[in-house]
Amino acid sequence: xxxxxxxxxxxxxxxxxxxxxxxxxxxxxxxxxxxxxxxxxxxxxxxxxxxxxxxxxxxxxxxxxxxxxxxxxxxxxxxxxxxxxxxxxxxxxxxxxxxxxxxxxxxxxxxxxxxxxxxxxxxxxxxxxxxxxxxxxxxxxxxxxxxxxxxxxxxxxxxxxxxxxxxxxxxxxxxxxxxxxxxxxxxxxxxxxxxxxxxxxxxxxxxxxxxxxxxxxxxxxxxxxxxxxxxxxxxxxxxxxxxxxxxxxxxxxxxxxxxxxxxxxxxxxxxxxxxxxxxxxxxxxxxxxxxxxxxxxxxxxxxxxxxxxxxxxxxxxxxxxxxxxxxxxxxxxxxxxxxxxxxxxxxxxxxxxxxxxxxxxxxxxxxxxxxxxxxxxxxxxxxxxxxxxxx
Numbered sequence: 001x002x003x004x005x006x007x008x009x010x011x012x013x014x015x016x017x018x019x020x021x022x023x024x025x026x027x028x029x030x031x032x033x034x035x036x037x038x039x040x041x042x043x044x045x046x047x048x049x050x051x052x053x054x055x056x057x058x059x060x061x062x063x064x065x066x067x068x069x070x071x072x073x074x075x076x077x078x079x080x081x082x083x084x085x086x087x088x089x090x091x092x093x094x095x096x097x098x099x100x101x102x103x104x105x106x107x108x109x110x111x112x113x114x115x116x117x118x119x120x121x122x123x124x125x126x127x128x129x130x131x132x133x134x135x136x137x138x139x140x141x142x143x144x145x146x147x148x149x150x151x152x153x154x155x156x157x158x159x160x161x162x163x164x165x166x167x168x169x170x171x172x173x174x175x176x177x178x179x180x181x182x183x184x185x186x187x188x189x190x191x192x193x194x195x196x197x198x199x200x201x202x203x204x205x206x207x208x209x210x211x212x213x214x215x216x217x218x219x220x221x222x223x224x225x226x227x228x229x230x231x232x233x234x235x236x237x238x239x240x241x242x243x244x245x246x247x248x249x250x251x252x253x254x255x256x257x258x259x260x261x262x263x264x265x266x267x268x269x270x271x272x273x274x275x276x277x278x279x280x281x282x283x284x285x286x287x288x289x290x291x292x293x294x295x296x297x298x299x300x301x302x303x304x305x306x307x308x309x310x311x312x313x314x315x316x317x318x319x320x321x322x323x324x325x326x327x328x329x330x331x332x333x334x335x336x337x338x339x340x341x342x343x344x345x346x347x348x349x350x351x352x353x354x355x356x357x358x359x360x361x362x363x364x365x366x367x368x369x370x371x372x373x374x375x376x377x378x379x380x381x382x383x384x385x386x387x388x389x390x391x
Contacts, residue, residue, distance in 0.1 A: 001024070001025065001026045002024075002026065002388070003025065003027075003028075003154050004017075004020040004026065004155045004383060005028055005153035005157070006020070006029045006030070006157045006159060007029075007157070008158065008159030008161060008355065009029050009033070009036035009037060009128070010040060010161055010170075010372065011372040011373050011376060012354040012355025013029060013031070013159030013354070013355065013376060014115060014116075014119065015354075015372075015373050015376030015380060016157040016377070016383070017119060018115075018119060018124075018377075019384060020155075021122040023380075023381075023385075023387075025155070025384060027122075028127060029124060029126050030130035030142055030151070031129075032128075032130060033128065033129070033168070034129060035128060036112070036116060036126060036128070037108070039161070039170060041108050043108060044106070044108025045107070045108075048103055048107060048111070049102060050093070050102065050366055051101045051370045052079060052365050052367060053079055053100075053101055054079075054099045059079060062365070063362050063367065063371065068341055069343050070358070070371070070375065072378065073375045074370070078374070079101065081374075082101070082373060086111060089111055089118065090114055091104070091105060091111045100365055100366055127144075129144060130142040130149070131143045131144070132160065132174060133177075135177075136150060138152055140153070154390070155350050155352070155383040155386055156352070157351075157352045157354060157380060158351065158352065158353040158354070159353070159354045159355040159379075160353075160357045161357055162185065162333060162356035163175075163185040163324055163325075164187065164324060164325055164326070164329060164330050165325065166325050170330075174357065178334065181334055181335055181345075182332070182333060182359075184332050185331070185333065186324070187240075187321050187324045187326075187327035187330060188244075188329045188330050188361040189328035189361075189363060190244075190321050190327035191231060191232035191321070191326075192231055192240070192319070192320065192322065193230040193318060193319035193320050193321075194316065194319065196228075196230075197295060199291065199294070200295055203287065205225065206225070206288040207223055207225050207288070208224050208225065208235075208251070208289060210223075210254075211223065211252065213239050213249065213250075213251060213252075214239075215239035215243050216247035218247070221235075222235025222238055223235050226292075229322070230318070231316070231318075232322075237364050238363045238365075240363075241363075243321070249315070250314055251292065251316055252313060253289045253292065253293060259308050259309060259312045262283065262312060265282045266278075266279075266304035266307055270282075275300060276290060292316075296316055296317070297314060329356060329361065330356065330361070333356070333357050336358065336360075342378070342379070342385070343379040350386060350387075352379040352380075352382055352383045352386075354372070354378065354379035354380075355372045
């Protein structure tokens with residue numbers, strides 16, 4: 001029986017292990033942390049967003065320019081397959097109003113427990129506290145509690161993760177073992193710093209909604225949160241790649257009104273009301289959006305048309321992205337040019353790669369987990385086919 005080694009016990013690695021076991025290979029998974037799937041568990045603490053149910057064109061667009069291998073992986077294991085996979089593990093799912101798909105249990109722990117139990121029942125050996133240390137010829141080396149270990153296998157799947165949330169196992173240290181193949185890691189889906197004045201302290205933790213975020217040519221209707229250090233949340237994550245790459249940020253504080261209507265309402269007589277009260281009553285601006293307007297547009301223009309234009313595109317100066325290790329995910333990683341369409345390393349036949357260690361990025365909203373599962377399945381099938389052809 002052919003032997004398969006999977007290095008990394010996150011969603012991509014476990015999915016690759018499942019495909020390899022299904023193909024009849026003897027499979028072992030090596031994970032450097034004390035338990036499998038730690039980042040998955042963290043992602044599921046506030047509700048595990050597994051995938052996104054939306055028109056396929058919109059789903060595909062979330063990944064930008066997709067290399068052929070990523071396109072093929074997502075075609076074979078897209079949102080419907082993710083839902084079927086969860087149901088197959090006894091986890092009913094539901095779709096929220098925005099198209100985001102969650103397990104009914106919301107948490108990741110029931111799904112992960114069922115998945116690990118199914119893998120063990122299929123004969124997969126799970127090893128923890130095994131840290132990948134590179135290769136010695138055909139053997140993969142690991143630092144373990146019992147000392148240095150060498151493992152050989154007919155096929156290997158690398159699923160080593162990105163470079164964020166190091167305490168959960170994704171520290172990116174593997175990149176030093178593969179010089180010349182790795183695009184530099186950059187934060188993705190992260191918050192951005194803002195040098196707030198003291199008057200914003202009262203609004204720390206407040207959500208900003210409704211709002212649209214404008215970054216270069218991209219406009220996203222979303223929600224963000226005023227934090228002590230800047231802006232965070234799903235809306236800012238959706239434009240984080242544009243902001244990271246140099247686009248300026250502006251906020252449309254009234255996304256449901258056009259600029260002419262905002263100006264018309266501002267022209268209504270205000271009597272003895274202060275300008276702030278007039279803005280609150282005429283435009284229904286809540287305290288946090290009013291505070292943002294004062295923060296970045298003072299002194300407020302007296303002309304209604306000019307003030308309306310500022311409200312519809314309020315410039316927000318940023319001090320830069322939050323650090324890499326605080327990002328939800330990362331850009332950069334193992335370049336697709338180093339891989340064939342089955343995700344096998346061109347210079348190391350029989351070794352495949354999957355998951356967040358590959359050089360792709362996508363916004364939050366179910367896209368990240370879907371692509372990790374999809375590339376894990378794609379690499380697992382490719383590795384099984386390669387082993388079978390040489391068996």
